[in-house]
Amino acid sequence: MRLFVGLGNPGAQYRLNRHNVGFIIVDAIAERYHFNPWRKHPRFEGELATGVIDGEPIMLLKPSTYMNASGYAVLSVLSFYKLHRSDLSVFHDEIELPPGGFRVKADGTDAGHNGLGSITEKIGPDYRRVRIGVGRPIHKSQVEGYVLGDFTPLDMEWLRPMINSVTENVGLLIRNQDSSFQNKVHIALQAAGFGKRGNRRPPT
Template sequence: MGLLDRLRSRRKDDAVSENTWLVVGLGNPGAQYAANRHNVGQMVADELASRLGATFKTHKTPSRVAEGFLHPGGPKLVIAKPNGYMNTSGGPVSALLKYYSLPVDRLIIVHDELDIPFDTVRLKQGGGHGGHNGVRDVSKATDAGDFTRVRVGIGRPPGRQDSADFVLKDFSATEKASVPNLVSDAADAVEAIVEHGLVAAQQRFHSPA
């Protein structure tokens, strides 16, 4: 490869790097947790990977990773599912940011949210963790809380049911009919953030139907 070809290749690689996003779906590993409310972030990660025609593979960091472009010449998505449990999500996220040389403002965390009604998607940047152990650990490990979050509403537990028990249960029979649309909406929200920016995405997903 000649000097001119090497320079062109380097410019192409730099352009891809500048338009790369790390999207992390939070959850717990193992089949016993796969359909839990707490794992809806990883359900969204699966949906995004499916749209890209990408497959999750083992990675040098403690995560499974799928990579692909949103469309030809468009943004690159690095979609990850940490191998550890929810409350240890920070280490894998920090390792991924370092591996891909990405700043925190290129990080999108997708997670379940008790304080949002079921079947609702809300987007924000920064803010407190609201008691969510995964978000708390990511904030601690990255020494930053201003990453973008796609918050997938699962609602509050009925009656006096403990929140910790509620999130580790599968969606109810009634809810399951709406889960595919909820996951699809959250995946749409990730794509909108990447393509159009957070503010434009918020205007779309926070507006009354």
Template sequence: MLIIAGLGNPGAKFAGNRHNIGFMAVDAIQRRPGFSAWSKKFKAEISEGELAGEKVLLMKPQTFMNLSGEAVGEAMRFYKLGAQNIVAIYDELDLAPAKARIKLGGGHGGHNGVKSLDAHCGRDYRRLRLGIGHPGAKELVHNYVLGDFAKVDRDWLDPLLDAIADNADMLVKNEDSQLMNKLALAVGSRADDEATKPAKPAKAAKDPKPAGQSHIRQARNVNQPKKLPESGPMAEMLKRMFSKKSED
């Protein structure tokens, strides 16, 4: 038996959040034929079905992200399973949008849902991490992950979720590298386009208003009549020069 647990926060308020991509993934799997309607058990919404000839329990913990491990751990103990029978699907800030990675074990990377899973289930479960990108600064992370995906994100998000659902049997068969290939093919061109898209050229600076020329430009403009100084040392010197010419 395999538990596939998507991580997220319960309630309509959070449904479209980047932090809820794990919920979105198991929702996509549940919509495929052979899975029961969602019901409540183990502090979670669960759906039972079968993939590749093996029983599968889909889970969406309803304990809020920070306590996700309570629900998954309860189900794991009920069915007398180990961490090796769990696949967790969740958002990853350190992966570009549309990218996916899967691994066995590892650190939590600051993800509170994963911290909770580690505490209640051990660390030796498989982790399907779905990239959502990083906002660029630590202080922006909270609002970013609890913000909804933009409309333009659907161009890669929908194909990614569909590919996870279409190839979920690979999770049961431990065909992780083949699954990554399938996901990359589903969104590869979109992900590559985003990664290689050239930055928009900066707008050309507007010419300054022709209110007047700089003193340097005035000095270079030989056609401009020069106004002689009327006082000061320069004025005295010019007077002497011109008076000599007139005497000659």
């Protein structure tokens, strides 16, 4: 079994925030592959949905705590189902990548991301992160308001093809073909007019 965790904040007011792109991704995976309905599990401090992708049982998790306490839910599910950190992939927003940037990383620092920081505190740093670039404002003081702001119509030009490609090719991630998975998403973004680093290509 694999565990895919989407990071975000619970509540309708946060649903379309940049900080909630992890929730958006796992919701899209659940819809595409006809997973069982999301269910709240107080024991795990999160919502779970289960299904099968390419013959592999998959569990999706959206922590019901706020972002900075996401590690409690992740640790609870890993422990209860006796899963390893190698079974875990975390989808999250990344301000150090431009809008439309996309990277898969096996481990590393948390770069100030509160959700990753909470998970690392609970289980250690060795787990897969799927980093979805949302860009950042010029001034550091504006970061919180920026990530807690909603995606704009312009953002949808890269977000929609990214979601489609992630869900279509997620089987590669399940088979540990991280580079191939990342490249498939890059190709989809390039087709939508975004360069490999996520920035919009100039018109030709």
